[in-house]
Amino acid sequence: MKILAVDDDPIILELLTEVLRAADFENVTVCGSANEAIATLENTTVPFDCFLLDIQMPDVDGIQLTSAIRAMPTYADTPILMITAMSDRSYIDKAFEAGASDYITKPFEISEVHARLRVFEALVKERKWKEDRNPVTPQQEPLAMVADADFQRRLRLHDIDGFIDYLALENYLLQVPRMSLLSMCTVGIVVRDMHRIFAASSVYEYESAVADVAEAISETLKPQQFFGAHAGEGEFVCVIDNGSGFEAEAFERALNETLQEMDLHFCDGRAMSLQTAVGDPVSLKIRSAKSLPNALVQALSNAESTARTGRGSNTDTWGKSALLGL
Amino acid sequence: MTDFSMAEGLARVRCRFIEELEPRRHELVRLRDEITDAPLVEDKVEAIARIAHKIAGTAETLGFAKLGKVAADLDEFIDQNPQLGVLPRHVLFGLLDDIVALSDQILSVPDHQFG
Known part of the structure; x- marks a missing residue:
């Protein structure tokens, strides 16, 4: 190296x-x-x-x-x-x-x-x-369809305010002073029906859609201080400062409105309707350093649960897993 | 690389740290003397912070934990006080004196005892 x-x-x-x-x-x-x-x-x-x-x-x-x-x-x-x-x-x-x-x-x-x-x-x-x-040439990329490997890849979204790599987000959590963690939470966001939506997308369309959702998350969260990351597929996770009053349902509504206003389309002109599900936040207080990266996984799990079964069905919201030392 | 050659490498860096500590100590004493009976001029306080910052960065890793701790305290004390001209003098001079005293202790030990 x-x-x-x-x-x-x-x-x-x-x-x-x-x-x-x-x-x-x-x-x-x-x-x-x-x-x-x-x-x-x-x-x-x-x-x-x-x-x-x-x-x-x-x-x-x-x-x-x-x-x-x-x-x-x-x-x-x-x-x-x-x-x-x-x-x-x-x-x-x-x-x-x-x-x-x-x-x-x-x-x-x-x-x-x-x-x-x-x-x-x-x-x-x-x-x-x-x-x-798997060398990819720029000429091939726009035509290629989304494969599983592309779909699972965590995209780098550095150009979008607040977005960093997933690995960097894990490392960030480990560096933040313990006192700051008391008021922070993680939140997962899932694009509903992502497989169906992206099944007919090219790599270019898929990556653009991921960037658009990240942009919408960033816009909707402002002026709140946060870091976000793409977690692969249509999943995102954010670490939000002063997140103790975070309301997932209100944020989900606002985020979906932002996405609607963006009026997204595929390259051939078809409308691309993206709907997201936002999981209940996971508090970072009472977490051991080792369990901090798990708070990102837990937030994503909450979002998947919301996407599957609707709001209110999450089994772990504010800190049950933290109390168990997960 | 073996543990022995790593220890040798670190011993070399430790000697370099001690060589560098002598001029750094002199500079701290000079700056302290210049501000003892004069107003706290910002660029002099900043110069003290820069030296403390450098000492704090390596001292503990090279086996000089006490010196590293006091230097880090001084660096943090200056960094967290936006108005350098009105720093509490007794804290500033207390930390400076501690660094100078600890440096003197280290510099008084013959070289071969660090190698």
């Missing part, structure tokens, strides 16, 4: 080099500033597979650098690990908003850095394997 580490402290760069070498990550390039990193990216022929970035740096900081890296098509999906002393919630939010995949606070445990990089390494290998097996 080819790694680029950026920090204005040379001691950190030396330490990271040793830490990475200890885990057999030998291909490491280091830069002392964001500008040096951007110049390195512009001049490199073999793209980097992973970035380790500090936040607090003079001139251009690590959050601005993250945005700049994400704006480069080559690095739209490349894992970015923030390694920073900034543990304040506002920095964590800004980093994930800019496109960070994960976040570690200094001083760090060496084993923690190794563990995060192993996750990224597996991700990078999987992506390369898929690309090698």
Whole structure:
């Protein structure tokens, strides 16, 4: 895995080099500033597979650098690990908003850095394997019909306000200070009859529809502070701040109205009617760190239940599973 | 890579940290002296925060937990006070003095004892 580490402290760069070498990550390039990193990216022929970035740096900081890296098509999906002393919630939010995949606070445990990089390494290998097996050319893409693999894939929706990768959303939950979690909840959203709706779609139409639903979610949730992610198929999950008063039924109504106003169509002019089901929220208070990612799964399960049987049938709403330590 | 070669690598970085600690300590003392009987000038307080931030980033991982903790406290104290000109002096100087004292302790130990 080819790694680029950026920090204005040379001691950190030396330490990271040793830490990475200890885990057999030998291909490491280091830069002392964001500008040096951007110049390195512009001049490199073999793209980097992973970035380790500090936040607090003079001139251009690590959050601005993250945005700049994400704006480069080559690095739209490349894992970015923030390694920073900034543990304040506002920095964590800004980093994930800019496109960070994960976040570690200094001083760090060496084993923690190794563990995060192993996750990224597996991700990078999987992506390369898929690309090698199933190369997609831009000319083929609009004509191809949606296959199961396309349908299950979690799409990257960085261009939509509040939307980040699913993996980044899991990592975000693990980084948010415990006090902030007290007022947060997760909410799942499912597009009803998604298989039927997308059965006749091309990959392009399917991906556009997913982006349209995400856009509608983002618009409807505003001005509430949230992060959302596509969870594959027609499913979405959001982490909502100050979500203790969140009303799923009212949100579902508003979201479906927004989608109707968007007046969506297939490429051949047929109307595309998208209806969503919103599950009851899952509170994040009283959750152990290990069970936090389960709150996303639970929210999706609630949404699926609402889509199947209607509202009020969910078995787990505010915290039963949390009390059981799930 | 073996645990032994990783330990060797970390020992090298620890030596570099100590080398770098000496000028950082001097700079902190210089800045402290400059603001002792003068108004708290923002760029001097920011310079103190930058040094504390750097020390805090690596000290604990390299085995200097106490120094790392005090440096992180100073960094956070400055970061969370938007009005640098009116920082409580006794807190600022207390944390600065602790960093200088802990740095002196580390710098007084012969090099080979860290390697």
